[in-house]
Amino acid sequence: MPTAAIKICGISTPMALEAAIRARADHAGFVFFPKSPRHVSPAQAAELAERAKGRIARVGLFVDADDATLAEAVEAADLDVLQLHGKETPERAAQLRARFGRKVWKALPVASADDVERARAYAGAIDMLLFDAKTPTGALPGGMGLSFDWGLVAGWKGATAWGLAGGLTPDNVAEALAITQAPLVDTSSGVESAPGVKDEDRIAAFCAAVRRT
Numbered sequence: 001m002p003t004a005a006i007k008i009c010g011i012s013t014p015m016a017l018e019a020a021i022r023a024r025a026d027h028a029g030f031v032f033f034p035k036s037p038r039h040v041s042p043a044q045a046a047e048l049a050e051r052a053k054g055r056i057a058r059v060g061l062f063v064d065a066d067d068a069t070l071a072e073a074v075e076a077a078d079l080d081v082l083q084l085h086g087k088e089t090p091e092r093a094a095q096l097r098a099r100f101g102r103k104v105w106k107a108l109p110v111a112s113a114d115d116v117e118r119a120r121a122y123a124g125a126i127d128m129l130l131f132d133a134k135t136p137t138g139a140l141p142g143g144m145g146l147s148f149d150w151g152l153v154a155g156w157k158g159a160t161a162w163g164l165a166g167g168l169t170p171d172n173v174a175e176a177l178a179i180t181q182a183p184l185v186d187t188s189s190g191v192e193s194a195p196g197v198k199d200e201d202r203i204a205a206f207c208a209a210v211r212r213t
């Protein structure tokens with residue numbers, strides 16, 4: 001099995017960005033969702049993105065964002081990927097892909113086999129599916145450190161590339177990969193010392209654990 005690609009999400013400081021690059025992560029995620037403790041403004045993202053250019057891919061995370069919000073972020077941070085983490089439909093995802101000409105990833109909340117089945121509706125509309133844990137009503141739709149039953153997506157086969165998110169840490173990512181064979185893993189709170197505070201050692205440990213598998 002080839003080594004899984006790695007996304008470190010919720011990067012809001014140069015220190016965290018440099019740690020992700022040093023650890024050879026593939027993608028850095030910037031959260032454009034004001035309710036998140038990891039939220040960055042377009043101006044902050046622009047600075048981070050400039051530092052990231054040519055060293056790590058830039059992913060912008062959005063939750064049911066309107067076109068103006070997306071346009072401002074894409075322009076400021078020259079994003080490579082738009083990660084949609086709300087209730088965006090396949091039609092909305094396809095529309096954004098066409099409008100912005102960037103890759104689009106869609107996060108899907110998973111708690112049951114039916115949730116996984118819903119992924120098939122996005123075939124042709126997006127570039128990657130991200131299976132993430134379903135979070136409680138009223139809570140953030142991600143970034144909560146919650147995982148789901150990885151057996152539900154074990155060896156998932158579909159028309160769309162996919163990745164695994166939700167509660168991944170340096171301690172459990174090897175097991176998650178052994179069960180799911182996910183081609184990409186995404187973590188945020190699992191490499192933090194407190195909500196929104198990235199930990200360099202945990203970022204390094206997470207990437208090393210992925211590479212050991």
Ligand SMILES: O=C(O)c1ccccc1N[C@@H]1O[C@H](COP(=O)(O)O)[C@@H](O)[C@H]1O
Nearest residue numbers: 009036142143144145166167187188189
């Ligand atoms: O990180 C956030 O604050 C966030 C807010 C709103 C939606 C998604 C968010 N994060 C993403 O959620 C998954 C899982 O995160 P975790 O590893 O369980 O903390 C991941 O894709 C984050 O990028």
